[in-house]
Amino acid sequence: MQDYWFYEKHTEGYEVRWRITEILHQEATPYQKLAVIETVEWGRALILDGVLQIADKDEYIYHEMITHVTMNGHPHPQDMLIIGGGDGGALREAVKHPDLRHLDLVEIDRRVAEISQQYFPRVSCAFADPRVNVHFADGFDYIKAPVRQYDLVIVDSSDPVGPSIKLFSEEFYRDLHQILRPDGMVVVQSESPVFYADQFAACHANLRQVFPIVEVYLAPIATYVSGPWSFTIGSKRYDPRTINNEQPVTTGLQYYTEELHRAAFCLPGFVRELILK
């Protein structure tokens, strides 16, 4: 077997490496280094600034969980905004909902969407949905002059380093609060509570400054750092741990189930400790 490897440095003391067979694409966009590789374990993968973002064989876990927990937790997610998510994975899950009538996707890096449409057709398959409007802009700025109000915002960002760092700030969450309807909610990918416990806790604390209801849920994602990955919801009115949607999307999925919806919010003691501080 070929001895080519992609090394991913997660911390100073922890790295993983995935065996690869091909480097299909490499470029430096105005925002980041972007690559597409073929891995032995997970199929084709998108790498941004050295970090694996999606892999063909398990991207459904992250995308189902960032999308359906909130869309099923909200009674009527009609108007939606996705910030980031230029690969189209969350978008693909969102358009499965019959409630949806308008979706704005704001991705800073046009090349992510173009490369995803070229190399990840199963992920990027919903860009042409008539309810979808794609904007190539900085999400942080975009929501400062919003055109409309939303029921739901998904912040599908990369890690809080470089351009994404402001997407974890209290200022950003205040702006999100402004563009949400009085019963709106936002979900953000909030990092590993094990390896990036400080970022996880800071994200929670910042959301708590802005939203009356803040809840964390977890999913272990094999292509990310080991242990659980976290998502955090800020909600103005509804408790997202309950399925409040009368037409929840639950069929045809590979990870999310109704039973798992509530279970994902049951946190291990050490994770609860991190957000009680």
Place this chain on the structure above:
Amino acid sequence: MQDYWFYEKHTEGYEVRWRITEILHQEATPYQKLAVIETVEWGRALILDGVLQIADKDEYIYHEMITHVTMNGHPHPQDMLIIGGGDGGALREAVKHPDLRHLDLVEIDRRVAEISQQYFPRVSCAFADPRVNVHFADGFDYIKAPVRQYDLVIVDSSDPVGPSIKLFSEEFYRDLHQILRPDGMVVVQSESPVFYADQFAACHANLRQVFPIVEVYLAPIATYVSGPWSFTIGSKRYDPRTINNEQPVTTGLQYYTEELHRAAFCLPGFVRELILK
């Protein structure tokens, strides 16, 4: 920082490496290669045949989950057997239960217990409990001529390669069934349903040949392969998803909570698919 690393090969296409500062001990026992290292990320770790078994900073996750789910799921876990678990971690959790009156621990490799007592005092702290009886023997043979019947058996084995492979066999599970009381149950560590899906599914299928009730629960363990780790229970009478113990142990723990007990049994769709086959 020192550039010393411990490489752990999980599959042909996936390896992790942990930065280390010291190799404290190395030996070849009659059964396996054993090492104790200091990692930057997780503190001191026990390595058997190149695979990380326990690390000081997160061993509680595995040990709490393999022990308290069944001990709280059984109404009266008085007589217990642990097969493997020579580090003493499951033992330490088991003696927290007021129900417990007799515990046999059967470890094949005396050196694991000795090294654990020397290098992992917080893990191996319960060997002196008066209810505990340690036997250095092959668990597979030990249960063929049992001295007593048990309410609960914990199979805390290493991976199903080499000497541990028979601890995943239908024959072994039949023998376990024989030594369990009519309302007894057994829990086995059943590998990663992501990276070792075949072993996970085979373990489940073998238990299903023997026990009327078979249930899987999950916990993501950061020092094991990424994604969820699985445990599988075979039960003669009680549904282990419910806390059936009137004096459950729930305080003073870092991972397990009552809420998490039931949640851990809620399986992602793809895991449920593996065991429906």
